[in-house]
Amino acid sequence: xxxxxxxxxxxxxxxxxxxxxxxxxxxxxxxxxxxxxxxxxxxxxxxxxxxxxxxxxxxxxxxxxxxxxxxxxxxxxxxxxxxxxxxxxxxxxxxxxxxxxxxxxxxxxxxxxxxxxxxxxxxxxxxxxxxxxxxxxxxxxxxxxxxxxxxxxxxxxxxxxxxxxxxxxxxxxxxxxxxxxxxxxxxxxxxxxxxxxxxxxxxxxxxxxxxxxxxxxxxxxxxxxxxxxxxxxxxxxxxxxxxxxxxxxxxxxxxxxxxxxxxxxxxxxxxxxxxxxxxxxxxxxxxxxxxxxxxxxxxxxxxxxxxxxxxxxxxxxxxxxxxxxxxxxxxxxxxxxxxxxxxxxxxxxxxxxxxxxxxxxxxxxxxxxxxxxxxxxxxxxxxxxxxxxxxxxxxxxxxxx
Amino acid sequence: xxxxxxxxxxxxxxxxxxxxxxxxxxxxxxxxxxxxxxxxxxxxxxxxxxxxxxxxxxxxxxxxxxxxxxxxxxxxxxxxxxxxxxxxxxxxxxxxxxxxxxxxxxxxxxxxxxxxxxxxxxxxxxxxxxxxxxxxxxxxxxxxxxxxxxxxxxxxxxxxxxxxxxxxxxxxxxxx
Numbered sequence: 171x172x173x174x175x176x177x178x179x180x181x182x183x184x185x186x187x188x189x190x191x192x193x194x195x196x197x198x199x200x201x202x203x204x205x206x207x208x209x210x211x212x213x214x215x216x217x218x219x220x221x222x223x224x225x226x227x228x229x230x231x232x233x234x235x236x237x238x239x240x241x242x243x244x245x246x247x248x249x250x251x252x253x254x255x256x257x258x259x260x261x262x263x264x265x266x267x268x269x270x271x272x273x274x275x276x277x278x279x280x281x282x283x284x285x286x287x288x289x290x291x292x293x294x295x296x297x298x299x300x301x302x303x304x305x306x307x308x309x310x311x312x313x314x315x316x317x318x319x320x321x322x323x324x325x326x327x328x329x330x331x332x333x334x335x336x337x338x339x340x341x342x343x344x345x346x347x348x349x350x351x352x353x354x355x356x357x358x359x360x361x362x363x364x365x366x367x368x369x370x371x372x373x374x375x376x377x378x379x380x381x382x383x384x385x386x387x388x389x390x391x392x393x394x395x396x397x398x399x400x401x402x403x404x405x406x407x408x409x410x411x412x413x414x415x416x417x418x419x420x421x422x423x424x425x426x427x428x429x430x431x432x433x434x435x436x437x438x439x440x441x442x443x444x445x446x447x448x449x450x451x452x453x454x455x456x457x458x459x460x461x462x463x464x465x466x467x468x469x470x471x472x473x474x475x476x477x478x479x480x481x482x483x484x485x486x487x488x489x490x491x492x493x494x495x496x497x498x499x500x501x502x503x504x505x506x507x508x509x510x511x512x513x514x515x516x517x518x519x520x521x522x523x524x525x526x527x528x529x530x531x532x533x534x535x536x537x538x539x540x541x542x543x544x545x546x547x548x549x550x551x552x553x554x555x556x557x558x559x560x561x562x563x564x565x566x567x568x569x570x571x
Numbered sequence: 572x573x574x575x576x577x578x579x580x581x582x583x584x585x586x587x588x589x590x591x592x593x594x595x596x597x598x599x600x601x602x603x604x605x606x607x608x609x610x611x612x613x614x615x616x617x618x619x620x621x622x623x624x625x626x627x628x629x630x631x632x633x634x635x636x637x638x639x640x641x642x643x644x645x646x647x648x649x650x651x652x653x654x655x656x657x658x659x660x661x662x663x664x665x666x667x668x669x670x671x672x673x674x675x676x677x678x679x680x681x682x683x684x685x686x687x688x689x690x691x692x693x694x695x696x697x698x699x700x701x702x703x704x705x706x707x708x709x710x711x712x713x714x715x716x717x718x719x720x721x722x723x724x725x726x727x728x729x730x731x732x733x734x735x736x737x738x739x740x741x742x743x744x745x746x747x
Binding site for chain 1: 626
């Protein structure tokens with residue numbers, strides 16, 4: 171049998187290739203993804219991804235909901251870091267209505283968003299460990315993620331789909347319990363995280379499995395619209411927090427880690443370093459947390475205090491107006507993007523002055539970079555393809571919207 | 572730093588026949604309007620010309636304006652110059668009866684799924700696309716659900732119709 175032309179003469183070899191249906195519900199893919207793989211032994215000749223298994227028509231629903239009711243939809247996109255999605259959406263609306271947020275609220279948002287980034291990256295990096303056969307780090311780091319969720323719970327009452335914050339600021343100030351828990355987390359987490367890191371990052375088995383798995387060059391990554399850690403692993407230092415600072419990110423000093431080869435190992439190392447940088451940002455924001463109000467004075471959008479609603483006529487009127495979305499909104503279009511867990515998460519909002527978006531388009535980084543997956547796994551082993559998918563951190567909710 | 576005025580002046584120099592109008596949007600980003608006949612040429616110029624350098628296609632999306640007769644559908648391309656950190660939007664409008672637009676997949680491979688998504692939801696046919704199929708909806712769906720004539724749920728509900736709240740909205744403005 172001739173070996174040299176597997177990839178050039180697929181038709182003639184068709185009878186000898188196996189078609190493997192990976193997914194839609196396969197335990198190794200951590201989500202609902204289907205890939206119809208054409209296999210030559212254990213090597214992938216071509217892949218055909220099918221997506222949309224958890225499509226929930228968010229863009230359509232958003233055209234039928236007032237602005238504040240769009241927030242829970244954004245929760246359910248990248249549900250590993252819902253607060254970033256929520257706040258990206260608030261900032262889009264705030265850009266449209268021209269609302270300046272008090273410094274304290276901005277710093278509070280930064281703390282929450284960076285905690286969410288840590289939680290997001292922890293999931294991805296520990297799952298890379300699981301897929302290479304190291305379950306231990308995953309079980310330990312999920313206890314840390316639990317602590318982050320407790321912090322979210324303390325602010326907003328929810329853990330996964332948070333609906334945290336409000337248009338105009340935060341829903342409440344940090345509570346004393348939050349302060350205590352955050353201090354405890356910041357004290358205990360770094361050592362445990364470094365212990366997890368030392369299990370993997372110079373581990374010979376882990377390195378042999380990850381280095382060279384699913385690589386992509388910087389040029390291809392940019393052409394494919396990569397952003398976030400996957401792009402930085404390929405060596406491009408694009409980060410929305412630095413390029414277009416929002417929510418006072420310009421006040422903080424942090425580094426953008428970049429990789430070289432854009433492979434699984436680089437993606438892992440970049441995310442690990444981003445966790446350290448996020449901790450740096452949280453420390454700076456928390457140590458310099460300004461005094462002042464935790465929300466802007468926008469009665470048209472921000473609900474009045476509940477006791478006032480029961481006792482004051484004006485507060486009652488505003489409460490009714492906010493809930494019924496009977497508030498004037500400028501006509502216009504805005505694009506706002508934030509650095510989500512997986513890259514540039516953008517909101518393109520078109521308002522016609524009505525009580526709900528005329529059109530709201532989500533730029534979802536997972537949806538955009540997942541189309542490079544067939545190219546990245548072509549010619550690789552099946553087990554490397556699994557690893558590549560988990561290291562790209564494709565979140566089904568964000569993929570399908 | 573590339574300013575919006577410079578972009579417009581240089582575009583007039585480098586693409587003299589360009590049917591163009593422009594506006595500054597609410598968020599300060601320059602919107603350039605052109606025609607679908609010229610869109611690929613314009614995108615290529617914006618991407619490849621050293622004076623523009625819009626290397627990155629951030630996203631593209633379709634919009635349906637049923638009241639604009641003869642130009643009901645629109646595609647908006649979001650471009651980003653990473654070196655100078657400048658964003659622009661390029662818009663085209665075309666009739667819904669003839670929803671054909673040349674594909675940008677030849678310029679950016681990332682346009683592939685973006686265009687499939689807009690085909691799926693709005694029925695915009697991207698000519699030259701290598702694999703134009705539905706992507707998020709089921710294959711045998713017969714409508715393009717993001718078009719405005721398709722209601723979300725109960726089409727008979729009118730209790731939150733904007734006309735009853737002193738606004739100029741239409742029925743499409745209700746929370747149905």
